[in-house]
Every structure is written in structure tokens, then in C-alpha cells.
Amino acid sequence: MYAYTVEPLYLESGHDLIAADFYKPINVKKPAVIVMAHGFAALRHFRLITFAQRFAQAGYAVVLFDYRHWGGSTGLPREMVSIQSQLDDWKSMVHYLASQKNINARKIILWGTSLSGGYVLTLASELKNIHAVIAQVPFVDGAETAKAYPLQFLPKALKLSSQDYMGAKVGMSPKTLPVVHPFSLCFLPTADSYEGYMSIVHPDYFWSGEVPARVFFNLIRFRPIQGVRNINIPVLLIAAKKDSLIPIESSRETATNIAPFVNYHEWNMSHFDIYHGQWLEKAISTQLEFLHQNIGVS
Known part of the structure; x- marks a missing residue:
């Protein structure tokens, strides 16, 4: 176990600044680096620090x-979600890391969960300087999720x-939609989503729980499953059999399309279980x- x-x-990404935490293991000269960001409408402090x-304790750098x-x-x-802008943020981070001397720029791993799981699969099909991908309970097909x-x-x-989309064109204030709600209109309306999502929210960080509604259309049209046949690097994909947001059939089809480069697992859990207890420990051990x-620590 390494100290870090x-x-x-x-x-910089576009005209703005991305804030990140850089975890650097001590006594590993040029570690491989894992790039991580959260899923839909979440902060990096929502259960990803663990x-x-x-x-980092295992010897990998993390951003x-x-x-x-x-x-x-x-x-x-x-608190706006733009799929294209968030994909650009990933690309900005990968481009930056590729030029750094204190990490092994030839061993960049993308790590995503839920919506960002869809992002990293999309990026793995496009970028040439990625070494491996970890995607847990990934959002793979907006059209199927919308059903x-x-x-x-x-x-x-x-x-x-x-x-909201039309209002933004003329400078109006955003019309927002709750991320989750126990009984009313929201982005994630499935029966277990309210308690599940609230179980990862960190009360010490501001989070309004609402997002400009314009992204709803784009979520339906976001279909990472369509590009994954282009992936030719190692992928770890962990799916949840009882996932109410991502149909297990979509995860299975995605894994089939990535073969033979995928290491596929499906566990008898729901979408948000992977951030807690035994499922968290199982996820971390499987990912390590x-x-x-596929990478190793030298």
C-alpha cells in the first residue's frame, strides 16, 4: 500500500476552469493515471473520493x-449539463495529462460511472492515447433508457x-427540472432513484438538485452503444441486473459489441448500490x- x-x-476548458484533485502515490516515479468524473448532475465529492x-493507495495517480x-x-x-461540453472537459483533461512528465502519459485510464460511464466509452472509441477504460453501471443507450x-x-x-432550450437562445433564465423527486416530474423518475441518488449526495457541498431542462432531449439522443465497436483497448464494464435506469439488455449488447476487448460483469444490484457497502468493496477490488x-505499478 502506497502513501499519497x-x-x-x-x-482551462473552453473559457472556464475545471477544478480537480490530483492524487499522487509516493515512491512511484511515473505512475499510470486514472481520470475520473461523476455521472449526471453530481459532484466529484459524491462518493467518488473513496x-x-x-x-492511489494501490500505486496509481488519479485526477x-x-x-x-x-x-x-x-x-x-x-449546474448545467451539456453532454458535448462535458465530453470536451474530458478531452481537455486527457490532452493536458498527455504532456505531463510526472505521470506515465502512455498509460491513461478513463473511469466513469452512470452518465460518465457512457462518456468514457464514447471517448475510448474516438481517442488514440487511452490505455484502458473502467465503466460502472454506464449509461449506454438514451433511447432505451427513455422507455x-x-x-x-x-x-x-x-x-x-x-x-428551456428556446429560452436560452434569447438569454432567458433557465427553466429547471429536479434531478430526482419522490413523486413529481424529474429527470430520474424510477421508483428507487430518489432514495438512491440522495444516498450519494454529500451535504457539505452545495447542490440545488435542479438542472436546466434543455439537456433532456440530448440525453435521449446520447447513445454510446452505437460507437463501441471501434474500441480496441481493455474495457472493464460492470452492470447492475436490477438497474431501473439502464436496461440490463442494453449493457449486455454493449459488452457484446466491445468483445473481445471487454471484461464484463453483471451483479445482482440496483443502480446506486455500487457506491455503498459490499458492492462498493466488490467494485473496487474488481477494478484493482x-x-x-492490464496496467500494473512499476
Whole structure:
């Protein structure tokens, strides 16, 4: 087990700054580096620190960052989710790390969860300087996820999304939609999503729980599954059999499309279980085994 330091890191992306934490294991000269960011509408402090700490203790450098508009990063309006902008934030971070001398720039690993799991799969199919990918409970097919959205709420959500999109064009204040809600219109309306999402929220950091509604359309159209056949690097994909947000059939099809480069696991858990207890420990141990087999610490 390695001791490690944690230093703040700020990086330009577009016209704004990304805030990150850089975990550096001591006594590893040029470690491989794992780039991490959270899923939909979440901060880096929402249960990801445990993963970063354990990876650093195992001898890997980690960069854990907030997207623009979120947490310690800059950008207005606050708490906006833009799929393209967030993908650009990942690319900015990878480009920066590729030029650094204190890490092994030939061993960059992308780590994503839920929506960011979809991001890292998308990036793995596009970027040439990625060594491996870890995607846990990844968002792989917005069209299939949308089928779980309650029909009585769908027209209202689409209308609000359209109004927010058009309003943004003329400088109006955002029309927002709750990320989760126990019984009303929201982004993640499945039965277990409210308690599940709230179980990862860190009360010490500001989080309004609402997001500009314009991203609703883009989430439906975001389909990482369509590009994963282009991936030719090692991928660890962990899926949840009882996931109410990502159909297990979509995860299985994604894994089939990545073969033979995928190490696929599906566990008898729900979407948010992987951040807690036995499932958290199982995820970390599985991910460390994957890292040791495909990257290693020298």
C-alpha cells in the first residue's frame, strides 16, 4: 500500500476552469493515471473520493474533476449539463495529462460511472492515447433508457426541455427540472432513484438538485452503444441486473459489441448500490484486479 499526496489542479476548458484533485502515490516515479468524473448532475465529492483514495493507495495517480458549471469549476449558468461540453472537459483533461512528465502519459485510464460511464466509452472509441477504460453501471443507450420514463410525465418533460432550450437562445433564465423527486416530474423518475441518488449526495457541498431542462432531449439522443465497436483497448464494464435506469439488455449488447476487448460483469444490484457497502468493496477490488492485469505499478 502506497502513501499519497492530494494537490489541487485547475485546467482551462473552453473559457472556464475545471477544478480537480490530483492524487499522487509516493515512491512511484511515473505512475499510470486514472481520470475520473461523476455521472449526471453530481459532484466529484459524491462518493467518488473513496475510489480515488483506494486507487492511489494501490500505486496509481488519479485526477478526479468537476465538470464546468459544477462544484469547484467555473461556468454559467451553474449546474448545467451539456453532454458535448462535458465530453470536451474530458478531452481537455486527457490532452493536458498527455504532456505531463510526472505521470506515465502512455498509460491513461478513463473511469466513469452512470452518465460518465457512457462518456468514457464514447471517448475510448474516438481517442488514440487511452490505455484502458473502467465503466460502472454506464449509461449506454438514451433511447432505451427513455422507455422507462413514465408516460404521464414524458410530454411535460419534453415541453419544458423545449422551452428551456428556446429560452436560452434569447438569454432567458433557465427553466429547471429536479434531478430526482419522490413523486413529481424529474429527470430520474424510477421508483428507487430518489432514495438512491440522495444516498450519494454529500451535504457539505452545495447542490440545488435542479438542472436546466434543455439537456433532456440530448440525453435521449446520447447513445454510446452505437460507437463501441471501434474500441480496441481493455474495457472493464460492470452492470447492475436490477438497474431501473439502464436496461440490463442494453449493457449486455454493449459488452457484446466491445468483445473481445471487454471484461464484463453483471451483479445482482440496483443502480446506486455500487457506491455503498459490499458492492462498493466488490467494485473496487474488481477494478484493482483489472488495473493490475492490464496496467500494473512499476
